[in-house]
Amino acid sequence: MMSCAKVKKYYQNYSLYTYNRVGPVFVRGKGSWLWDCAGKKYLDLFPGWGVGVLGHCHPAVVKTIGEQSRRLIHLPNNLFFEQQAVLAEQIVKNSFPSRVFFSNSGAESVEGALKITRLFGAGKRYKVITMRDSFHGRTFAAMSATGQAKYRKPFKPVVPGFSEARLNDIRSVRRVTDNKTVAVMLELVQGEGGVNIAGKDFIVALSAWCRKNGMLLIVDEVQTGMGRTGKLFAYEHYGITPDIMVLSKGLGAGFPIGAIVVGRHLCDLVKPGLHASTFGGSPLATAVSKTVFDTIKKERLPAAAAKSGAYLRACLMRLRDKFAFIREVRGMGLMQGMELDVKTFPLFLKIMENRVIVNSTHDYVMRIMPALNVSREEIDRGLKIIEKVFKGV
Numbered sequence: 001m002m003s004c005a006k007v008k009k010y011y012q013n014y015s016l017y018t019y020n021r022v023g024p025v026f027v028r029g030k031g032s033w034l035w036d037c038a039g040k041k042y043l044d045l046f047p048g049w050g051v052g053v054l055g056h057c058h059p060a061v062v063k064t065i066g067e068q069s070r071r072l073i074h075l076p077n078n079l080f081f082e083q084q085a086v087l088a089e090q091i092v093k094n095s096f097p098s099r100v101f102f103s104n105s106g107a108e109s110v111e112g113a114l115k116i117t118r119l120f121g122a123g124k125r126y127k128v129i130t131m132r133d134s135f136h137g138r139t140f141a142a143m144s145a146t147g148q149a150k151y152r153k154p155f156k157p158v159v160p161g162f163s164e165a166r167l168n169d170i171r172s173v174r175r176v177t178d179n180k181t182v183a184v185m186l187e188l189v190q191g192e193g194g195v196n197i198a199g200k201d202f203i204v205a206l207s208a209w210c211r212k213n214g215m216l217l218i219v220d221e222v223q224t225g226m227g228r229t230g231k232l233f234a235y236e237h238y239g240i241t242p243d244i245m246v247l248s249k250g251l252g253a254g255f256p257i258g259a260i261v262v263g264r265h266l267c268d269l270v271k272p273g274l275h276a277s278t279f280g281g282s283p284l285a286t287a288v289s290k291t292v293f294d295t296i297k298k299e300r301l302p303a304a305a306a307k308s309g310a311y312l313r314a315c316l317m318r319l320r321d322k323f324a325f326i327r328e329v330r331g332m333g334l335m336q337g338m339e340l341d342v343k344t345f346p347l348f349l350k351i352m353e354n355r356v357i358v359n360s361t362h363d364y365v366m367r368i369m370p371a372l373n374v375s376r377e378e379i380d381r382g383l384k385i386i387e388k389v390f391k392g393v
Contacts, residue, residue: 032055106136
């Protein structure tokens with residue numbers, strides 16, 4: 001096996017510098033734990049940027065990858081195969097009357113959803129309202145839709161047609177709506193924007209506003225989907241049904257897959273040839289995702305996430321009472337964040353030095369999004385290290 005130093009040297013010499021890579025070289029994972037090349041063990045409370053809803057290398061996922069890869073890995077999407085059909089049925093039966101298009105990532109799913117809004121607008125309406133501090137992906141339209149200037153500024157001019165409103169302010173949505181507006185797209189819990197939660201009254205009012213004005217409501221559940229918030233999908237907390245939902249991350253629990261869930265009333269707009277993805281929804285990817293669905297149901301993980309999330313939140317609230325620099329604790333289920341008076345990246349590095357992995361986002365927010373099957377003991381262990389680091393602030 002290559003030495004740790006040599007691995008890092010290869011990154012330095014041959015990889016495009018698009019990530020601020022930190023920490024050791026990791027070689028193995030199991031559940032909520034990672035091991036580095038020196039054999040040191042790390043508690044991962046942010047597995048794969050929220051991807052690892054089942055933790056690392058869940059046995060059921062590993063088994064499916066092995067079995068399916070020996071049977072059939074890839075087919076073009078102009079042919080029939082069982083795995084994709086079965087997964088589409090699972091998604092539809094567990095969400096709302098719809099049809100599903102499979103992609104490879106969240107950004108790709110957002111792009112496809114935006115194309116559907118253009119079809120719906122029929123050349124007359126094309127503007128989409130998104131929320132300040134939102135994040136929808138790195139591809140061009142998804143980035144242009146993102147409500148954070150730092151992602152758009154280096155790539156101007158961006159894709160036109162996006163207006164920005166404030167989360168939980170229905171009046172700001174109404175102000176930016178005009179006769180060219182075709183849709184509103186938002187995250188119900190903003191992840192990269194700092195773990196900001198949409199209020200129920202706001203979402204109910206927003207849904208009604210969209211219906212009144214003949215606009216589509218698109219819910220980006222790339223981070224919140226697959227049980228993260230204590231429900232299989234976050235929109236279930238709000239008593240509304242979106243017109244379009246986009247999924248990824250937890251949908252494959254580590255295997256690349258995304259999906260656009262399109263309400264039945266829109267499906268006739270999408271004709272053969274208008275949208276496609278070479279690798280989207282391959283036999284291997286959809287077989288893995290079906291296993292993820294089955295495991296989430298079998299292990300009752302949304303309910304577990306609700307219970308563990310309540311425990312995690314209570315622990316974080318106790319930390320807030322101990323440390324004056326913790327401004328606020330907010331989140332839903334196992335998607336929790338602490339907003340601090342100090343920048344969180346140095347603290348993230350110090351916590352990693354103590355072999356616990358969390359996340360620093362939006363400069364002042366520390367984010368914790370563990371596997372849905374994380375144990376209470378693992379939560380306690382992680383928070384003990386976080387408290388130790390906070391005492392040094």
